Amino acid sequence: MDGNTSGEDGNDIDWSTEDELEIESFTLSSSSSLTVPGREAIAGSGEASSSQGPSNSKVVDHFVGMGFSGKMVAKAIQEHGEENTDSILETLLTYSALESSPQEPQQVDCDDQFSSDSEASFLDDFSDIDSYSDNEDILNPTSEKNKKLLSLVNMGYTAEEASIAIERCGLDSTVVELTDFICAAQMARAEDAHLPLEEKPRLNHAYKKRKLLQYELLKKKKLMRLGNKTIDEDDETVHLPNPMVGFGIPSEPCLKTHRNLPEAALGPPYFYYENVALTPKGVWSTISRFLYDVQPEFVDSKYFCAAARKRGYVHNLPIENRFPLIPLPPHTIHEAFPLIRKWWPSWDTRTKLNCLLTSIASAKSTERIRKALEDYDGEPPLRVQKYVLDECRKWNLVWVGRNKVAPLEPDEVEMLLGYPKNHTRGISRTDRYKSLGNSFQIDTVAYHLSVLKEMFPNGINLLSLFSGIGGAEIALHRLGIRLKNVVSVEISAVNRNVVRSWWEQTNQRGNLYDLDDVQQLNGDRLEHYMTLFGGFDLVVGGSPCNNLTGSNRLHRDGLEGKESSLFYHYYRILDLVRSIKT
DNA sequence: CCCATAATGATCGGAAGT
DNA sequence: ACTTCCGATCATTATGGG
Numbered sequence: 001m002d003g004n005t006s007g008e009d010g011n012d013i014d015w016s017t018e019d020e021l022e023i024e025s026f027t028l029s030s031s032s033s034l035t036v037p038g039r040e041a042i043a044g045s046g047e048a049s050s051s052q053g054p055s056n057s058k059v060v061d062h063f064v065g066m067g068f069s070g071k072m073v074a075k076a077i078q079e080h081g082e083e084n085t086d087s088i089l090e091t092l093l094t095y096s097a098l099e100s101s102p103q104e105p106q107q108v109d110c111d112d113q114f115s116s117d118s119e120a121s122f123l124d125d126f127s128d129i130d131s132y133s134d135n136e137d138i139l140n141p142t143s144e145k146n147k148k149l150l151s152l153v154n155m156g157y158t159a160e161e162a163s164i165a166i167e168r169c170g171l172d173s174t175v176v177e178l179t180d181f182i183c184a185a186q187m188a189r190a191e192d193a194h195l196p197l198e199e200k201p202r203l204n205h206a207y208k209k210r211k212l213l214q215y216e217l218l219k220k221k222k223l224m225r226l227g228n229k230t231i232d233e234d235d236e237t238v239h240l241p242n243p244m245v246g247f248g249i250p251s252e253p254c255l256k257t258h259r260n261l262p263e264a265a266l267g268p269p270y271f272y273y274e275n276v277a278l279t280p281k282g283v284w285s286t287i288s289r290f291l292y293d294v295q296p297e298f299v300d301s302k303y304f305c306a307a308a309r310k311r312g313y314v315h316n317l318p319i320e321n322r323f324p325l326i327p328l329p330p331h332t333i334h335e336a337f338p339l340i341r342k343w344w345p346s347w348d349t350r351t352k353l354n355c356l357l358t359s360i361a362s363a364k365s366t367e368r369i370r371k372a373l374e375d376y377d378g379e380p381p382l383r384v385q386k387y388v389l390d391e392c393r394k395w396n397l398v399w400v401g402r403n404k405v406a407p408l409e410p411d412e413v414e415m416l417l418g419y420p421k422n423h424t425r426g427i428s429r430t431d432r433y434k435s436l437g438n439s440f441q442i443d444t445v446a447y448h449l450s451v452l453k454e455m456f457p458n459g460i461n462l463l464s465l466f467s468g469i470g471g472a473e474i475a476l477h478r479l480g481i482r483l484k485n486v487v488s489v490e491i492s493a494v495n496r497n498v499v500r501s502w503w504e505q506t507n508q509r510g511n512l513y514d515l516d517d518v519q520q521l522n523g524d525r526l527e528h529y530m531t532l533f534g535g536f537d538l539v540v541g542g543s544p545c546n547n548l549t550g551s552n553r554l555h556r557d558g559l560e561g562k563e564s565s566l567f568y569h570y571y572r573i574l575d576l577v578r579s580i581k582t
Numbered sequence: 583c584c585c586a587t588a589a590t591g592a593t594c595g596g597a598a599g600t
Numbered sequence: 601a602c603t604t605c606c607g608a609t610c611a612t613t614a615t616g617g618g
Contacts, residue, residue: 240599276606278598309606355605362591393603430589438606468606542606550605553595589614600603 075243238284240277244300244310250324250447251303257320265292265316269535271574272317272449272472274440274542275567276549277310280558283548284312287559290571292316297448301441305329306336307353307396307416309441318451325446325478329418333398336416343399347385353396353408356416357551358437359430360407361395373403410436417471418442418478423502424469427494435495440471440542446479452538459484459510461533463577465518465541465570466490470499472540483510485533489518518569523576535582539574543567 247256273291277284277298284296291314301309306329330336332351334344369388373380380388388405391397397405408416410432414423417439424432449472452460459482464472467488476483490496496514503512513529515521530536546552547561559567 242600274606278605280597308604310604311606354603358606364591390603394605428589434606436606440606545606546608549607550597550599552605552607554608556597556607584618586617587615589612591612592610594607594609596605598604600601 237281238288238296240298240310243303244277244298245303246297246299246313247319248322249299249303250322250328253322259295259319261316262293265294267316269537269539269577270315270317270452271539272313272315272445272541273570274311274313274445274540276545277312278550279545279548280556283559287312287567288314290568291574299444301444302352304443304447305416305418305441306331306333307441308355309444310355311441311444313445313448315448317448321451321454322447323450325418325443325450325475329416329443337398337412340399343401343404345379345399347379348389348392348399350393353398353416354393356396356408356413356437358434360433361391361397365391365395366397366405366407369397369405370403413437418446419469419471419474420502423474424498426501427498431494435469435492435498438545439468440475442471442475442478445471446475449475449481449538450479452476453479453481456481456537458482460537461485461535462487463536463539463573464488465539465573466543466566467495467499467514467540468492468542469495470502471542473499474502477506477508483508483512485511485513485529487513487515487529487536489515489521491516491518518566518573521569521573523580526573526576527580530577530580530582535580536577539577541570541574543570 245252247259271291273287275287277300288294288296294314294316296312296314298310298312301307301311304324333353334341334351369391372384372387376384379385392405395407397407400406410424410429411421413433413436414421417436418441419436419439424435427435460476461484462472462476464470464486467473467490470488473483473486473488488496488499490499493516496516500512500514511533543566544563547555547557547564548559550556555561557564559565
């Protein structure tokens with residue numbers, strides 16, 4: 001990284017990440033302030049807590065002194081008033097409890113041990129529901145085979161295994177029977193090949209998944225029996241924290257500095273999984289249960305930059321001594337776009353942008369807004385204001401002229417998300433929006449990954465699944481963590497080119513291996529890489545959210561959706577990596 | 583100009599949260 | 601009651617190589 005002098009970027013914007021100087025200067029400052037990470041940053045950022053009013057009473061100090069965060073205290077005071085200290089304390093304790101209490105690890109039924117009895121009853125339940133549930137799609141008998149094939153493939157089996165199983169067991173057999181058949185076949189093969197250890201995780205995977213499916217179905221059945229009465233699904237619902245700050249953010253590191261991970265989840269290797277926070281019900285609990293029962297960390301990137309981005313992260317990284325990337329990115333719309341201030345009407349009270357999506361408003365819609373405004377000299381009537389504001393919020397429009405709003409340019413999105421300027425330049429405009437809309441917010445992810453820096457002073461080997469335009473790689477690079485070997489799996493050739501180009505631009509000294517399809521990354525392939533450079537230190541991945549996000553009007557099918565079910569490949573591959581000894 | 587492909591524009595609710 | 605959202609489909613227009 002020494003010889004990198006690609007400083008040809010016009011540095012009108014100073015968070016361009018190409019600059020190695022940044023990393024070096026940061027390294028210096030961090031080493032001098034290692035004890036209290038983040039403090040320095042706060043001091044430098046001036047008005048970090050801009051969203052809070054100037055509540056500077058003794059009450060605040062009192063509670064902050066007790067160890068609660070300023071934000072929590074402010075919120076509690078807002079709710080109860082300053083006098084009502086008892087209620088404030090109660091609220092604060094509730095907040096803390098909500099954040100720190102892991103769910104009870106009940107549900108023994110999903111765990112390893114099983115008797116043949118329970119197995120049999122499971123089987124009954126399963127086949128029962130499978131054939132009589134209210135799913136309409138089973139009405140078509142000709143698709144029965146394909147449907148079974150598909151669900152087996154979605155469970156992580158190969159199409160070949162699945163079709164053999166169907167052929168042997170007959171079309172009438174239940175999915176459970178089929179998986180049992182495949183498991184047995186795998187077991188036999190594993191013994192043949194003297195590879196019990198390597199093949200075992202695949203069995204575990206399939207087995208665990210099956211159990212989970214059964215669990216879901218049982219629940220569904222129970223739910224149907226209960227009718228529309230209130231259902232006890234406390235064990236099922238994952239509560240989103242409010243404020244959505246996870247285990248802490250740079251401006252307010254949480255008092256919580258440690259968590260107890262389930263033993264099965266401990267690293268190395270470390271893993272870091274990401275997806276949208278607002279999913280259909282049950283999705284996050286399923287993800288969490290697959291990823292070794294680690295509780296997700298839900299974070300809104302509006303605490304890191306000028307745009308919202310509500311995401312859940314499941315990882316087994318330590319959470320103490322995190323530090324943010326320097327320089328801190330702009331935290332408000334006005335900081336991010338100083339020039340728009342003169343056009344920004346006082347009645348548009350936004351300070352943060354909404355989530356950056358994959359497409360932008362049409363020219364016509366901004367034209368409609370201009371037309372709606374041009375008749376008025378001063379403030380338009382409330383009705384017009386509401387129309388305009390609704391549109392602006394919906395499409396993340398900013399003011400760029402008199403009565404003139406416009407969507408963000410691709411390079412502005414790059415900046416907000418923490419990518420190097422022009423990172424995606426060269427591909428089509430549409431593709432840029434799409435790729436960026438699907439990416440990590442660098443500052444957020446880097447904050448979480450920062451703990452790796454002192455653990456791996458010589459760099460890391462990274463397995464990056466669903467890499468997109470390389471958010472994880474860039475975050476690590478900006479942290480000054482050397483990338484020794486990176487295996488990056490990404491289906492889109494356009495995105496792979498972006499990453500490859502970035503890799504060359506930044507004069508990486510490590511090796512980048514890029515693959516195109518997670519589904520073809522099997523144990524052999526992984527073992528090859530792992531013996532080549534001695535295992536992976538970190539497995540990162542944000543699997544497709546197509547079928548999870550609220551923006552999808554047509555196919556919000558949950559984790560079993562066409563694209564989103566690729567999550568199971570993240571789990572499959574992670575479990576393989578964890579089981580292969582090097 | 584013809585034809586292919588690529589890029590852009592218009593339009594489409596709803597679940598789950600506060 | 602009100603807000604938000606890593607989107608998909610189809611029609612239309614732009615682009616480019618012959």
